[in-house]
Amino acid sequence: MSDAPDHLGEAGGRSRFGVLRALVLPLGLLAVILGGLWYLDNRDSGGIDDAYGAVELPADRNPTDQGPAPEIGRVGPDFVLEQPGGGTVRLSDLQGRPVILNFWASWCEPCRAEMPELVAAYEEHGGQDLEVLAVNLQETDSRVLDFAEEFGLEFPLAIDRDGELRDTWRLGGPFDGIPTTYFIDEIGIVRDSVFGPLSEEMLEERIALLLEGTGA
Amino acid sequence: MAQAESARRAARSVRSVELLGMLWRLLASAQFAIALIGFLAVAGLLAVVLPQVPVGIQGSPAAVDAWVEGQRDNYGFMTDFMYRVGLFNVVDAWWFLTALGLLAISVTVYIVDRFLDIWRNVTRPRERVPDTFFERAANRVAFQTPAAGPAGTAQHLAALLGARRFKVRTEVEGATTFLFADRFAWAQFGNFASHIALVLFLVGGVISQVGGHTSALLVAEGTTSPVFAVSHPDQMQIEVIDAVGTFNEEGTPTDYRTEMVIYQGGKEVARGFTTVNDPMSYNGYRFHQSGYFGEGAALRIRDVETGNAVYSEVLALNEIRPAPRVIVRDESGAVLLNDVIVPTDFIEEANGATITVPGTDRDFWVGIVPRADEETWDLAVFEPGENDASFFAPLGESRTEAALEWTLADVEGLPSLVSEGIAEDGRALTVLSETPDGEPYLTVLGAAGGQAVTLFEGEPVVVDRREYSFEGRREFAGIEVRKDPGANFIWIAAGLLLLGLLATFYLPRLRLWGRIRGDETVLASLAERRGVFQSETKHLLEAMDAVRIEPEETKKTAGD
Numbered sequence: 008m009s010d011a012p013d014h015l016g017e018a019g020g021r022s023r024f025g026v027l028r029a030l031v032l033p034l035g036l037l038a039v040i041l042g043g044l045w046y047l048d049n050r051d052s053g054g055i056d057d058a059y060g061a062v063e064l065p066a067d068r069n070p071t072d073q074g075p076a077p078e079i080g081r082v083g084p085d086f087v088l089e090q091p092g093g094g095t096v097r098l099s100d101l102q103g104r105p106v107i108l109n110f111w112a113s114w115c116e117p118c119r120a121e122m123p124e125l126v127a128a129y130e131e132h133g134g135q136d137l138e139v140l141a142v143n144l145q146e147t148d149s150r151v152l153d154f155a156e157e158f159g160l161e162f163p164l165a166i167d168r169d170g171e172l173r174d175t176w177r178l179g180g181p182f183d184g185i186p187t188t189y190f191i192d193e194i195g196i197v198r199d200s201v202f203g204p205l206s207e208e209m210l211e212e213r214i215a216l217l218l219e220g221t222g223a
Numbered sequence: 224m225a226q227a228e229s230a231r232r233a234a235r236s237v238r239s240v241e242l243l244g245m246l247w248r249l250l251a252s253a254q255f256a257i258a259l260i261g262f263l264a265v266a267g268l269l270a271v272v273l274p275q276v277p278v279g280i281q282g283s284p285a286a287v288d289a290w291v292e293g294q295r296d297n298y299g300f301m302t303d304f305m306y307r308v309g310l311f312n313v314v315d316a317w318w319f320l321t322a323l324g325l326l327a328i329s330v331t332v333y334i335v336d337r338f339l340d341i342w343r344n345v346t347r348p349r350e351r352v353p354d355t356f357f358e359r360a361a362n363r364v365a366f367q368t369p370a371a372g373p374a375g376t377a378q379h380l381a382a383l384l385g386a387r388r389f390k391v392r393t394e395v396e397g398a399t400t401f402l403f404a405d406r407f408a409w410a411q412f413g414n415f416a417s418h419i420a421l422v423l424f425l426v427g428g429v430i431s432q433v434g435g436h437t438s439a440l441l442v443a444e445g446t447t448s449p450v451f452a453v454s455h456p457d458q459m460q461i462e463v464i465d466a467v468g469t470f471n472e473e474g475t476p477t478d479y480r481t482e483m484v485i486y487q488g489g490k491e492v493a494r495g496f497t498t499v500n501d502p503m504s505y506n507g508y509r510f511h512q513s514g515y516f517g518e519g520a521a522l523r524i525r526d527v528e529t530g531n532a533v534y535s536e537v538l539a540l541n542e543i544r545p546a547p548r549v550i551v552r553d554e555s556g557a558v559l560l561n562d563v564i565v566p567t568d569f570i571e572e573a574n575g576a577t578i579t580v581p582g583t584d585r586d587f588w589v590g591i592v593p594r595a596d597e598e599t600w601d602l603a604v605f606e607p608g609e610n611d612a613s614f615f616a617p618l619g620e621s622r623t624e625a626a627l628e629w630t631l632a633d634v635e636g637l638p639s640l641v642s643e644g645i646a647e648d649g650r651a652l653t654v655l656s657e658t659p660d661g662e663p664y665l666t667v668l669g670a671a672g673g674q675a676v677t678l679f680e681g682e683p684v685v686v687d688r689r690e691y692s693f694e695g696r697r698e699f700a701g702i703e704v705r706k707d708p709g710a711n712f713i714w715i716a717a718g719l720l721l722l723g724l725l726a727t728f729y730l731p732r733l734r735l736w737g738r739i740r741g742d743e744t745v746l747a748s749l750a751e752r753r754g755v756f757q758s759e760t761k762h763l764l765e766a767m768d769a770v771r772i773e774p775e776e777t778k779k780t781a782g783d
Binding site: 112113114116119120123126144145146147148150157158159166167168169170171172173178179183184185 | 487489
């Protein structure tokens with residue numbers, strides 16, 4: 008900052024704009040920077056169909072007087088997702104029987120570790136008594152189907168293509184990771200949740216809680 | 224009363240304006256900026272001298288706590304205080320970021336503060352200066368007006384200066400001719416370019432910090448890994464098709480290269496190669512090859528009854544398990560065994576396994592035991608039920624016992640891993656080795672009731688209703704994913720800085736005022752750029768063959 012202007016130039020009048028410059032220019036600069044950041048954060052990330060993801064829960068499917076939330080005692084947030092290989096699934100359409108809602112990905116080692124337990128639970132209770140809906144996070148159809156074949160997944164699968172359910176369903180809870188599993192009763196109310204891999208005991212205990220309510 | 228209130232309001236308003244003015248002057252002052260730079264330099268030195276919390280654990284409070292605890296040996300009772308004030312994480316400390324922000328604001332204010340004056344100075348320069356300037360200017364030279372007289376001299380000077388890229392204007396006033404010459408006046412903006420570059424460097428850094436992303440992934444061949452931990456609007460999965468590491472004869476890596484596919488939103492969006500020097504790019508993210516690990520093994524376990532996988536992982540065998548290479552000969556000297564014994568039994572500090580020596584039908588427990596120095600090993604051989612075949616032999620020496628000659632040829636480190644999930648309960652040890660023919664095989668210990676299972680590729684083994692399959696060796700690619708939205712700012716800043724420095728220090732900018740009065744001609748300029756002034760006036764005087772008037776003589780002339 009040592010290069011001073013020529014003192015013989017037609018300097019002067021600095022104070023005329025002092026206050027204006029002190030406020031307007033720095034604020035303008037800040038606005039440009041923030042605008043740039045906003046643009047970077049909100050650029051179109053790529054052509055995913057907005058028809059899928061979180062949707063409004065129909066009033067007649069909310070037995071509580073509170074809005075949907077992924078909290079125990081509240082009705083779970085509704086969503087419509089594509090299924091690998093075709094078709095869609097809507098969470099609220101599954102009301103009428105308890106649902107184990109599991110969020111997973113093939114790259115997630117704890118998800119792979121718990122999947123045989125879910126498969127076993129579905130074999131024992133699935134179908135009429137209980138539904139399992141496994142929501143994959145942002146992977147390809149082929150990878151999901153290959154995984155399903157390898158691990159013998161018979162229950163419905165869906166793919167959250169744009170990751171919208173991360174916030175809606177607070178995936179990972181305080182840990183920012185998956186698997187995350189919600190236990191939802193037959194009228195759509197969240198009864199329990201587990202952040203992390205499920206063991207056989209954890210699963211059986213919670214399934215018993217869900218089935219207790221239905222009398223199954 | 225109303226007048227008094229009005230006066231008080233006016234006074235408050237004046238005080239506010241004064242306060243803003245003071246703040247503006249502080250931020251615009253070079254001293255303040257230099258103080259900030261000094262403070263940041265000291266902070267940077269602290270960040271180098273003091274241990275800093277590793278980037279990889281900063282997201283885990285428990286890991287950070289453990290790390291800080293580890294510093295207590297060196298910093299004692301000061302540890303907690305140093306951590307609280309941010310001395311273990313200087314670049315993220317509030318005081319460091321505040322100083323950085325203040326510096327950016329200060330430089331911005333400096334630019335704004337000076338810009339209008341410089342602009343006027345460049346576009347509307349003062350072409351006439353008073354006589355006193357010609358007498359007192361720090362850079363001045365006086366010479367006898369050549370024989371051509373004032374008009375001819377002015378014309379000659381203008382021609383000479385024009386040839387040297389000056390813009391020249393002359394003005395005659397009575398018996399005096401005034402001359403104004405300006406060259407590369409716009410180079411004064413070079414100073415601004417340098418300062419704007421500094422601001423852009425800081426802004427680029429902030430944008431990278433706020434909007435940037437860095438994650439390090441270790442991805443096995445045939446598997447995928449996400450860029451983000453859970454979900455993200457930019458979520459992508461990286462599939463490694465082939466990871467290649469090449470090494471020279473000394474084992475030093477010469478190149479790492481990975482063929483990979485990027486998926487986003489359920490679709491393949493990019494496919495290609497990444498190397499250490501040529502990262503792959505997609506959607507503003509760069510995928511750098513940052514590492515390579517060659518010791519992986521794919522293991523799958525199926526439930527025989529259902530056919531479903533119950534375990535399917537590519538294991539990164541990053542632990543080293545010592546294993547003896549043993550040579551056994553019979554009495555005739557024929558080699559019966561020359562192989563690495565994969566340890567499956569661990570007796571105190573001994574690693575070994577029970578083997579059957581080929582051609583003898585005799586079982587031996589063969590292993591290694593560390594010596595007291597914990598650097599060398601002894602071969603330990605024990606034949607169950609035969610007390611006479613229990614002995615030790617040092618590395619490289621042979622020992623003949625029970626009609627067999629035993630030699631511990633070497634102790635090799637085998638890639639291994641202790642992990643959960645393979646055994647139905649507890650942990651299992653997996654060791655990767657090769658037969659003497661170079662065929663890889665996997666030994667899994669503890670998978671089925673403590674039993675060791677040896678697996679060759681394509682040859683599943685069923686134990687207790689579980690089918691174990693070794694699906695081959697796998698290599699891992701270390702991929703660092705980076706998004707640096709501030710990078711463009713940094714490049715622009717670097718360019719501006721270069722331009723600014725060139726304009727400031729390389730271009731011979733000069734502004735000259737001349738006065739031709741009678742037999743004396745004076746050329747003068749401001750105090751700065753003395754070197755350029757001296758060189759230019761020397762050239763002019765030589766070209767005009769002018770006789771210089773020494774300063775004393777000039778004063779005398781002026782006094783007359």
